[in-house]
Amino acid sequence: xxxxxxxxxxxxxxxxxxxxxxxxxxxxxxxxxxxxxxxxxxxxxxxxxxxxxxxxxxxxxxxxxxxxxxxxxxxxxxxxxxxxxxxxxxxxxxxxxxxxxxxxxxxxxxxxxxxxxxxxxxxxxxxxxxxxxxxxxxxxxxxxxxxxxxxxxxxxxxxxxxxxxxxxxxxxxxxxxxxxxxxxxxxxxxxxxxxxxxxxxxxxxxxxxxxxxxxxxxxxxxxxxxxxxxxxxxxxxxxxxxxxxxxxxxxxxxxxxxxxxxxxxxxxxxxxxxxxxxxxxxxxxxxxxxxxxxxxxxxxxxxxxxxxxxxxxxxxxxxxxxxxxxxxxx
Amino acid sequence: xxxxxxxxxxxxxxxxxxxxxxxxxxxxxxxxxxxxxxxxxxxxxxxxxxxxxxxxxxxxxxxxxxxxxxxxxxxxxxxxxxxxxxxxxxxxxxxxxxxxxxxxxxxxxxxxxxxxxxxxxxxxxxxxxxxxxxxxxxxxxxxxxxxxxxxxxxxxxxxxxxxxxxxxxxxxxxxxxxxxxxxxxxxxxxxxxxxxxxxxxxxxxxxxxxxxxxxxxxxxxxxxxxxxxxxxxxxxxxxxxxxxxxxxxxxxxxxxxxxxxxxxxxxxxxxxxxxxxxxxxxxxxxxxxxxxxxxxxxxxxxxxxxxxxxxxxxxxxxxxxxxxxxxxxx
Numbered sequence: 001x002x003x004x005x006x007x008x009x010x011x012x013x014x015x016x017x018x019x020x021x022x023x024x025x026x027x028x029x030x031x032x033x034x035x036x037x038x039x040x041x042x043x044x045x046x047x048x049x050x051x052x053x054x055x056x057x058x059x060x061x062x063x064x065x066x067x068x069x070x071x072x073x074x075x076x077x078x079x080x081x082x083x084x085x086x087x088x089x090x091x092x093x094x095x096x097x098x099x100x101x102x103x104x105x106x107x108x109x110x111x112x113x114x115x116x117x118x119x120x121x122x123x124x125x126x127x128x129x130x131x132x133x134x135x136x137x138x139x140x141x142x143x144x145x146x147x148x149x150x151x152x153x154x155x156x157x158x159x160x161x162x163x164x165x166x167x168x169x170x171x172x173x174x175x176x177x178x179x180x181x182x183x184x185x186x187x188x189x190x191x192x193x194x195x196x197x198x199x200x201x202x203x204x205x206x207x208x209x210x211x212x213x214x215x216x217x218x219x220x221x222x223x224x225x226x227x228x229x230x231x232x233x234x235x236x237x238x239x240x241x242x243x244x245x246x247x248x249x250x251x252x253x254x255x256x257x258x259x260x261x262x263x264x265x266x267x268x269x270x271x272x273x274x275x276x277x278x279x280x281x282x283x284x285x286x287x288x289x290x291x292x293x294x295x296x297x298x299x300x301x302x303x304x305x306x307x308x309x310x311x312x313x314x315x316x317x318x319x320x321x322x323x324x325x326x327x328x329x330x
Numbered sequence: 331x332x333x334x335x336x337x338x339x340x341x342x343x344x345x346x347x348x349x350x351x352x353x354x355x356x357x358x359x360x361x362x363x364x365x366x367x368x369x370x371x372x373x374x375x376x377x378x379x380x381x382x383x384x385x386x387x388x389x390x391x392x393x394x395x396x397x398x399x400x401x402x403x404x405x406x407x408x409x410x411x412x413x414x415x416x417x418x419x420x421x422x423x424x425x426x427x428x429x430x431x432x433x434x435x436x437x438x439x440x441x442x443x444x445x446x447x448x449x450x451x452x453x454x455x456x457x458x459x460x461x462x463x464x465x466x467x468x469x470x471x472x473x474x475x476x477x478x479x480x481x482x483x484x485x486x487x488x489x490x491x492x493x494x495x496x497x498x499x500x501x502x503x504x505x506x507x508x509x510x511x512x513x514x515x516x517x518x519x520x521x522x523x524x525x526x527x528x529x530x531x532x533x534x535x536x537x538x539x540x541x542x543x544x545x546x547x548x549x550x551x552x553x554x555x556x557x558x559x560x561x562x563x564x565x566x567x568x569x570x571x572x573x574x575x576x577x578x579x580x581x582x583x584x585x586x587x588x589x590x591x592x593x594x595x596x597x598x599x600x601x602x603x604x605x606x607x608x609x610x611x612x613x614x615x616x617x618x619x620x621x622x623x624x625x626x627x628x629x630x631x632x633x634x635x636x637x638x639x640x641x642x643x644x645x646x647x648x649x650x651x652x653x654x655x656x657x658x659x660x
Contacts, residue, residue, distance in 0.1 A: 241589050244588075253590055258585060259556070263571050263572065263573070263601040263603060265601065271596050272596050
């Protein structure tokens with residue numbers, strides 16, 4: 001059977017341009033014992049992909065080799081199987097890539113509970129939810145009553161961070177790039193306050209929203225929010241560094257804050273990426289599923305249609321043009 | 331009995347000038363039950379004092395109130411006692427202050443083993459050794475074979491950090507401000523490499539000394555060493571932020587490094603100050619005493635003579651003019 005896939009054929013410069021990809025038509029070979037054929041239905045687009053496409057920068061995961069199908073996580077259905085653990089009709093998630101179909105031996109695939117829709121899987125149970133949970137709960141060790149600020153709060157990770165924090169009893173402030181996103185955070189997701197980081201009086205608004213200082217800062221963006229919140233950290237505050245999207249598309253990363261406050265306030269700043277913590281995925285998935293079933297984790301999906309929509313669409317992540325978790329419906 | 335003490339009467343501006351102090355003559359009252367009279371023999375001068383003298387900056391310990399005797403740790407002998415736990419002749423350490431004599435009820439005083447000389451107490455067992463041990467061992471969690479860089483390596487804390495790290499089997503690189511200090515670190519203290527941070531080819535020297543990258547960075551200074559070492563951190567590296575002496579005497583703290591590398595290398599950056607960890611002092615003192623008795627912790631004391639020498643002498647800490655742990659012999 002013939003199907004389309006998209007290969008990475010060039011490393012991106014500062015921006016991701018269409019010429020770094022090549023759409024190819026591939027054909028499936030007959031399955032061997034133990035193999036299964038996946039038909040992907042939903043393909044996730046995430047900011048981390050920029051790093052995966054770049055030449056080896058000593059990052060946490062090797063770059064995608066030139067000529068390989070571009071890496072991504074997604075939801076798929078088993079449509080043929082010579083593997084009894086994955087009968088036809090099984091729904092799975094995993095690193096399936098930019099492709100309509102894929103052959104797998106089952107390794108790295110997670111079976112999905114039937115009651116959770118595919119969109120929710122990518123928004124809640126896949127990378128965004130896992131990343132939010134690992135960072136906020138495992139590293140940040142939040143305590144009810146503490147104040148959390150999350151930057152990029154309307155993003156796929158940030159929106160989960162804020163909702164998990166609310167479920168844990170924290171006072172939650174988020175920053176986002178449009179007033180519409182801020183209204184969504186406050187009205188739909190229950191954030192205590194959402195602030196447009198493009199506001200002229202950003203510092204004043206952040207001060208006003210955190211009268212008792214900040215105990216946990218969950219960093220997704222970098223930029224001015226970082227510097228302002230850093231100066232408002234309370235003693236023994238925790239800063240979880242998950243993303244620096246403001247600096248992914250620049251060759252001149254902006255300076256960070258001076259370290260004096262790290263001593264004065266005995267701060268802990270910790271960077272992390274999910275691939276270091278795959279062993280915890282089953283336990284975290286159970287927690288996230290429970291939150292989701294209890295109605296505590298809402299999401300907004302931004303759906304593109306068709307495999308090739310990913311080529312231009314991925315840039316929405318870096319312009320802030322997406323309204324919700326970006327994904328491609330196949 | 332009359333004695334001299336030095337009070338803090340003004341907050342310092344950028345630099346510590348003599349007019350912030352006032353030397354006064356005080357007189358001891360007869361001791362009450364439970365009290366004891368201390369004659370201080372050795373008084374420690376430490377960089378942290380700059381923070382203690384400044385208006386409340388939300389630091390870890392309240393500032394010294396104007397009109398109070400300046401705060402410092404020191405070694406003293408009990409010369410009169412109405413407290414049976416501290417008979418006359420007992421040697422103690424504690425926060426005694428800038429004074430020749432002090433009355434105490436015993437609280438916060440540590441009895442000293444007779445076999446350790448007073449200078450060694452201030453260099454090894456007091457703040458410098460405790461700070462080095464808490465930061466390096468408890469926070470940094472060093473493993474034999476790892477590479478450590480310590481800035482301000484010839485300082486009172488840095489020299490202990492490097493020696494404890496050598497005793498724990500690490501590869502140890504230090505930076506200091508003069509060639510003489512570097513020779514002392516390599517020849518006397520057994521550092522694998524010491525680098526003068528004023529060298530024009532500082533970055534090249536640091537790269538050459540850390541071919542396998544850096545696992546632990548113990549930060550005492552800030553400045554260019556911070557930026558270079560930050561870029562050489564290995565995956566899961568730990569940065570312990572203990573001091574930023576380059577920025578204590580400036581009103582324009584220099585920017586820190588961009589945070590992207592915190593994610594790429596999943597770094598942990600942690601600030602700390604000893605007063606959060608007083609409960610561990612007895613256990614740490616035992617460890618440090620054992621290292622000292624085994625000849626593994628050497629020190630160099632820079633001794634000033636007489637109480638009032640502290641007034642000008644404290645600035646040696648900020649010019650790097652001291653050659654060893656700065657103290658006043660009374």
